Amino acid sequence: MAKARELGVTRMVFLGDIVGYNADPCALIDRIAELVASKKALAVVGNHDEAIFKDYRNQMNANANAAIEWTKTQLNNSQVDFLQGLPLIINEEQICFVHASAHNPSDWNYVTDSMSAWRCAQSSGKTYTFVGHAHEQALFYQSAVGKLIRFAPHPGDEVPVLSHRQWVGVVGSLGQPRDGNPEACFAIFEPELSVLTFHRTPYDYFAAANKVRQAGLPEELANRLITGR
Amino acid sequence: MAIAPGIEAVDDIFQEGKVVDGFVLGKEVHRGGMASLFSATKEGIDIPILLKIPRVGRDQPVESLISFETELTILRALKSPYVPQYLGSGNMATRPYIAMERVEGRPLEDLIKEGKKFEIDEVIRIGADLAQAVQSLHAQDAIHLDIKPENILIDANGKLTLIDFGLSHHERFPDLLAEEMRKGIGSAPYISPEQVSGIRSDYRSDIFSIGVILYELLTGQLPFGNPQTMSGLRKRTWAEAFPPRAIRKEIPRWLQEVVLRCLEARADDRYQSATRLRQLLREPESVKLTERSERVEPLSFWESMKRWLRAAGYEPSPSPRPSRGNQDAPLIIAAIDTRQSDENLRERMQTTAKNVLLVYPEGRLVCLSTIANTPTFEGNVESQTASGIVRGRLVQLMEWAKPLKLPPERISYHVLEALDPATRIVDFAKDNDASLILIGASRKSPNKVTPWRTSMTKIVEEAPCSVHIVRT
Numbered sequence: 001m002a003k004a005r006e007l008g009v010t011r012m013v014f015l016g017d018i019v020g021y022n023a024d025p026c027a028l029i030d031r032i033a034e035l036v037a038s039k040k041a042l043a044v045v046g047n048h049d050e051a052i053f054k055d056y057r058n059q060m061n062a063n064a065n066a067a068i069e070w071t072k073t074q075l076n077n078s079q080v081d082f083l084q085g086l087p088l089i090i091n092e093e094q095i096c097f098v099h100a101s102a103h104n105p106s107d108w109n110y111v112t113d114s115m116s117a118w119r120c121a122q123s124s125g126k127t128y129t130f131v132g133h134a135h136e137q138a139l140f141y142q143s144a145v146g147k148l149i150r151f152a153p154h155p156g157d158e159v160p161v162l163s164h165r166q167w168v169g170v171v172g173s174l175g176q177p178r179d180g181n182p183e184a185c186f187a188i189f190e191p192e193l194s195v196l197t198f199h200r201t202p203y204d205y206f207a208a209a210n211k212v213r214q215a216g217l218p219e220e221l222a223n224r225l226i227t228g229r
Numbered sequence: 230m231a232i233a234p235g236i237e238a239v240d241d242i243f244q245e246g247k248v249v250d251g252f253v254l255g256k257e258v259h260r261g262g263m264a265s266l267f268s269a270t271k272e273g274i275d276i277p278i279l280l281k282i283p284r285v286g287r288d289q290p291v292e293s294l295i296s297f298e299t300e301l302t303i304l305r306a307l308k309s310p311y312v313p314q315y316l317g318s319g320n321m322a323t324r325p326y327i328a329m330e331r332v333e334g335r336p337l338e339d340l341i342k343e344g345k346k347f348e349i350d351e352v353i354r355i356g357a358d359l360a361q362a363v364q365s366l367h368a369q370d371a372i373h374l375d376i377k378p379e380n381i382l383i384d385a386n387g388k389l390t391l392i393d394f395g396l397s398h399h400e401r402f403p404d405l406l407a408e409e410m411r412k413g414i415g416s417a418p419y420i421s422p423e424q425v426s427g428i429r430s431d432y433r434s435d436i437f438s439i440g441v442i443l444y445e446l447l448t449g450q451l452p453f454g455n456p457q458t459m460s461g462l463r464k465r466t467w468a469e470a471f472p473p474r475a476i477r478k479e480i481p482r483w484l485q486e487v488v489l490r491c492l493e494a495r496a497d498d499r500y501q502s503a504t505r506l507r508q509l510l511r512e513p514e515s516v517k518l519t520e521r522s523e524r525v526e527p528l529s530f531w532e533s534m535k536r537w538l539r540a541a542g543y544e545p546s547p548s549p550r551p552s553r554g555n556q557d558a559p560l561i562i563a564a565i566d567t568r569q570s571d572e573n574l575r576e577r578m579q580t581t582a583k584n585v586l587l588v589y590p591e592g593r594l595v596c597l598s599t600i601a602n603t604p605t606f607e608g609n610v611e612s613q614t615a616s617g618i619v620r621g622r623l624v625q626l627m628e629w630a631k632p633l634k635l636p637p638e639r640i641s642y643h644v645l646e647a648l649d650p651a652t653r654i655v656d657f658a659k660d661n662d663a664s665l666i667l668i669g670a671s672r673k674s675p676n677k678v679t680p681w682r683t684s685m686t687k688i689v690e691e692a693p694c695s696v697h698i699v700r701t
Binding site: 139141143144149151154157159160162163164194 | 294295298301302305306321322400401402403404405406407
């Protein structure tokens with residue numbers, strides 16, 4: 001967040017899965033809730049957030065379930081209420097924010113290929129759709145024949161995203177990248193300039209992993225913070 | 230795809246005398262199928278400005294807008310002395326334009342159309358400059374993909390500029406022309422076989438196009454004609470160009486070798502970097518002559534038939550990253566102090582150079598030595614004249630490199646005149662896109678001269694590439 005502010009971000013959007021992986025769920029929710037309350041940020045609900053107040057045990061692996069069970073013991077009622085009150089999808093004039101895909105958002109479909117990106121863009125109908133869920137950064141763009149083509153962005157490059165075609169940005173994960181690089185992923189969109197820049201920034205993932213271990217969460221959840229896998 | 234409805238008004242916005250985002254429009258200097266060009270001025274910008282406005286609207290092809298967007302993306306990212314400087318752009322939906330530096334010069338196409346007969350030396354110079362300009366794109370992970378005489382401007386001093394990036398590709402940005410329905414976009418005479426197959430990510434396509442231009446300038450003919458059909462375009466995947474020497478006798482064999490190698494159907498068989506091509510055009514003695522240089526007659530009917538059958542299964546080679554070209558075929562400079570008497574160091578330098586070249590089978594070694602300055606008067610004895618001194622040094626360099634047993638195409642020797650050797654070596658490395666400089670540092674530093682030491686520090690600090698200091 002500090003890095004984003006440094007880069008001049010005026011509004012933040014959290015694309016879901018606020019809890020369910022990390023060892024600081026309370027602090028994180030409080031901070032995001034405050035930003036949302038003061039209209040400085042938007043947030044949508046992710047599948048791991050929903051697991052706090054819905055029964056997903058059959059759909060998640062053992063590690064994820066353990067993390068959810070542990071997180072439940074940490075949160076107070078108002079924090080759970082905050083998660084429960086998060087919208088599934090936010091539609092603005094040109095932009096759509098959603099955790100997984102604008103196509104049946106509650107089914108938590110992954111946007112990973114041309115087809116899933118096309119469904120997502122079709123359903124949102126917006127010029128820009130930003131999603132999380134999938135852990136790897138990608139930018140899908142509409143070609144002349146309407147098909148969406150995947151592009152692997154290079155961190156720090158300003159990519160012009162002009163508004164006459166549709167774009168789906170898979171922003172990646174702040175704390176859970178899966179491409180072998182543990183640095184946090186985020187993206188900055190500048191509507192006036194029609195420019196999208198994907199970013200990676202280092203944070204103290206050793207400390208984060210230690211906290212996960214100390215909380216008694218599965219070792220694998222701690223390790224993947226360090227390896228980025 | 231939704232194209233903004235308000236866009237028809239473009240013709241009203243862009244007229245002489247009107248002001249758009251501070252750009253004062255001057256005369257319309259060109260009107261083409263895809264775009265109009267206006268001269269312009271703007272306060273605070275003291276170079277001539279050109280505004281490029283895409284021809285958009287109901288009757289216009291959608292490609293003109295896509296290539297406009299492509300050019301905007303790529304031109305904005307490029308920094309090269311061989312490309313017009315990007316100066317600004319307007320909103321794509323309401324007033325699309327790109328403002329760029331207005332470069333002096335005439336298109337090479339004009340000279341060709343006028344029927345100019347190019348001297349061999351002139352063609353070599355244009356080819357070398359073109360290769361350098363193209364290398365500056367490849368080094369930034371961009372591929373032009375539409376290198377043709379129309380898109381090459383040459384000014385009165387012979388300086389060359391590449392224009393029109395509407396069909397280009399850049400590794401760092403989404404390729405908006407990818408998977409377009411129409412395959413093989415580009416200009417029929419100049420596009421590579423892989424472009425005909427719809428591949429837009431092979432930087433060696435540009436090397437093919439340079440080959441076509443060299444061929445055209447040398448012979449006045451196009452190696453594969455100007456086909457209008459797909460099967461005509463495919464011919465370049467199997468046909469062999471008529472040997473240039475059969476058209477113009479005075480073309481040296483080495484030059485025919487270079488041109489025909491650029492025109493190889495498989496990208497893997499061409500030169501693998503534009504820098505390499507430039508270096509060969511400037512140092513013909515390094516060109517390895519093959520059967521290509523000997524050709525005097527077109528292929529026999531049967532040979533053509535065989536090649537045609539082979540091409541039925543034409544598979545383009547995989548495309549490496551553009552900036553890779555120079556990494557796979559690196560240029561390594563060995564800065565050699567020929568006065569050096571330290572035998573150990575000499576041996577170590579030789580071993581290091583040998584090992585580095587083993588790792589890069591396509592790498593080349595430049596043995597470099599500097600001399601303070603040559604006498605302005607001509608002495609009586611040969612060894613005292615300027616050319617005599619340089620020749621003496623060259624012999625020493627060749628002697629130095631002998632144990633490496635490198636074939637002539639992988640090694641060259643240069644004696645540079647310089648009062649400040651470090652700066653000269655750094656400049657040479659820059660000019661030639663070197664990847665590594667080897668310098669020797671002897672424990673027995675010669676007469677404990679400190680200037681020699683600062684010279685090494687300077688190279689380390691200012692070199693555009695890695696520097697390897699060999700120690701005894």
